[in-house]
Amino acid sequence: MYDLVVIGGGVWGVSAARAATDANASVILLESRLGVGSEASAKAGGIVTDLLWHPEDQAWVEESRQLYAAASEHSQDATMLQRLGxxxxxxxxxxxxxxxxxxxxxxxxxxxxxxxxxxxxxxxxxxxxxxxxxxxxxxxNDWHVNPTQYCQVVADEARARGLTLRTGYHVSGLRIEDSAVVVEGPGESVRARRALLAAGAWTRRLVATAGYDLPLRxxxxxxxxxxxxxxxxxxxxxxxxxxxxxxxxxxxxxxxxxxxxxxxxxxxxxxxxxxxxxxxxxxxxxxxxxxxxxxxxxxxxxxxxxxxTPDRRPLLGFLDERLAVACGDNGFGVMRGPAIGRLSGLMALGLEGPRPHLDPKRLPTDDFEIRPGFTLED
Ligand SMILES: Cc1cc2nc3c(=O)[nH]c(=O)nc-3n(C[C@H](O)[C@H](O)[C@H](O)COP(=O)(O)OP(=O)(O)OC[C@H]3O[C@@H](n4cnc5c(N)ncnc54)[C@H](O)[C@@H]3O)c2cc1C
Known part of the structure; x- marks a missing residue:
């Protein structure tokens, strides 16, 4: 049985899996597409800017820059990030x-x-x-990054440290038992002590299979x-x-x-x-x-x-003691993704404390107006 199963191989999920693997946990990452960084993370403009109004976002951008730079340096691929301004x-x-x-x-x-x-x-x-x-x-100092390359490099690094990666694995449902989370997909199910759902826009759909709901549209x-x-x-x-x-x-x-x-x-x-x-x-x-x-x-x-999300802040934390989520990118998740992913991976293992203001249960799940997240106005 794994310590942690991460579902979703975009920038957030890959970064979470990497951080959890670095913390010596046994981790499996499941991604439904044939490669990591295939969905929103592949389709993004790749802008990383300091022009954000929320101090927490600003700090996540700063940390993410360092994580992008480390990945780029390790891969020796200069096109992964460019300082275009x-x-x-x-x-x-x-x-x-x-x-x-x-x-x-x-x-x-x-x-x-x-x-x-x-x-x-x-x-x-x-x-x-x-x-x-x-x-x-x-x-x-604003950057352009290539998130798919980042995902590939970080997933490779994590695999070298023990991560199990399964691509082409479409999770069809989750079940929470007394001692494990059971993840159903093609072939044999996957069992882990805890699960982290970082499935981007699909996360609400996935948590519903375990009987939960999220304020995510x-x-x-x-x-x-x-x-x-x-x-x-x-x-x-x-x-x-x-x-x-x-x-x-x-x-x-x-x-x-x-x-x-x-x-x-x-x-x-x-x-x-x-x-x-x-x-x-x-x-x-x-x-x-x-x-x-x-x-x-x-x-x-x-x-x-x-x-x-209703307040344009991410949803990070536990729905159940075995089930954590990391979603709610509000359209600018590449620039903050490495840092948010890292935090959520450590949180899912209990190595970072909860962040009540990001708790996924803090807001009602009724419909709400969708507002752009990346704006100058707070
Ligand atoms: C056109 C466009 C331009 C953008 N430009 C920018 C930008 O310039 N800067 C910026 O910061 N952000 C930008 N964004 C936003 C950014 O792309 C997202 O915020 C970010 O990629 C979110 O990463 P993620 O890992 O949460 O989601 P994703 O990259 O979508 O990853 C979620 C993963 O979960 C997988 N998954 C879903 N369901 C299942 C399942 N059942 N089983 C297994 N796996 C599953 C998906 O296949 C996917 O790979 C842009 C987005 C778009 C669409």
């Missing part, structure tokens, strides 16, 4: 938000520069922003890959007015997203391709942000499922 653009109605964030970052010792239109276009000639009223916040987020002419040099860009963000992706491509659909989606049946109106929005707005947008065309687009 990010420019956030605000029209006059949102200048105060950027100014407040800049002050907060300065107080934390994080490099952050406010730029007016002229300084912005001088420093970044490949931006095509024309409004003289624009205010920009430049964060040179899956919703859909879209991203597109655009082919561009080579020769452009621009940082990551987030435009608050349209909520569109852009990530350079090598010399001939960029990623562009917003496309958040803030209503509940079934994580098993949602539309996996980008919507026509998402494409139209990108075609209209991207050229007004980066010069590379002129003549760019969408090569592919996709959607992933993420999980909202």
């Amino acid at each position: 990010m420019v956030t653009l605000a029209d006059p109605s949102r200048h105060h938000l950027l100014e407040a964030r800049a002050q907060g970052l300065e107080a934390r010792g994080i490099p952050a520069t406010l730029l007016g239109h002229d300084d912005l276009t001088r420093q970044f000639p490949d931006l095509s922003v024309t409004s003289p009223d624009i205010l920009a916040l430049w964060l040179p 899956p919703y859909r987020v879209q991203l597109a890959s655009l082919a561009i002419e080579p020769g452009h040099h621009f940082p990551m860009v987030w435009d608050l007015a349209t909520d569109i963000y852009i990530v350079p992706d090598g010399p001939r491509a960029m990623l562009a997203g917003d496309g958040t659909r803030l209503w509940e989606h079934d994580p098993d049946t949602y539309e996996q391709n980008g919507d026509p109106d998402f494409h139209e929005g990108l075609a209209e707005h991207v050229p007004a942000l980066v010069a590379a947008g002129e003549g760019a065309h969408i090569v592919s687009s996709w959607a992933g499922a993420v999980g909202a």
Whole structure:
């Protein structure tokens, strides 16, 4: 019998399994897809930024950066993380938000520069922003990461330390007995003293098989890959007015997203391709942000499922003494995932104490409004 079974091989589950294995527990990680880092973690834009309003999130980003850097160093794969920096653009109605964030970052010792239109276009000639009223916040230390690579490297490291990894193992149900959690799937069931469910947008569905419920509503987020002419040099860009963000992706491509659909989606049946109106929005707005947008065309687009909670904080902790959960990413779980995963893996073993403000039972499970998690407003 294992000490811990972790269900879900995204950034959160892999990081949890790694931390638990490092703590000398016998751990098995079950992932329904053929590889780790295949669902939301594979579909993400990969932005890691300090521009978060909640102090706990800020600390998780800092710790996650170190964990991404350690994985990258170990794998000697320089493309796993890149320090691209990010420019956030605000029209006059949102200048105060950027100014407040800049002050907060300065107080934390994080490099952050406010730029007016002229300084912005001088420093970044490949931006095509024309409004003289624009205010920009430049964060040179923001990163882009490749979460799938991270998951693969961390899973490999953990396997070398004793983790059992089963991919292609779709968990169909859980049963809690006096001395064990029994996980049903293809073939033989898996028994462990405790289970940690880190199955992203599917976690509510899974806990239901054991008779529990969670305040977690899956919703859909879209991203597109655009082919561009080579020769452009621009940082990551987030435009608050349209909520569109852009990530350079090598010399001939960029990623562009917003496309958040803030209503509940079934994580098993949602539309996996980008919507026509998402494409139209990108075609209209991207050229007004980066010069590379002129003549760019969408090569592919996709959607992933993420999980909202009523207060936009994660759900971390026990539903039963043998059953813990780590979910509720609210659409920005890559940037915090290594740290949250680590914490939840240790919590599931009883090596970290409970966090009452993140307790999965702290909120009613009735329907609630889905709000974007990654915003400047608290
Ligand atoms: C288009 C898009 C862009 C995004 N951009 C960013 C960004 O720039 N920055 C950022 O921080 N976040 C971003 N996010 C959010 C981020 O992707 C998620 O918050 C993060 O990946 C959540 O990780 P996770 O491990 O909780 O979930 P997942 O990566 O979804 O992992 C859950 C895993 O559980 C497995 N699973 C589910 N059911 C079962 C079962 N029954 N049995 C076994 N395994 C099961 C799934 O196959 C999956 O691999 C974006 C998301 C999307 C969709």
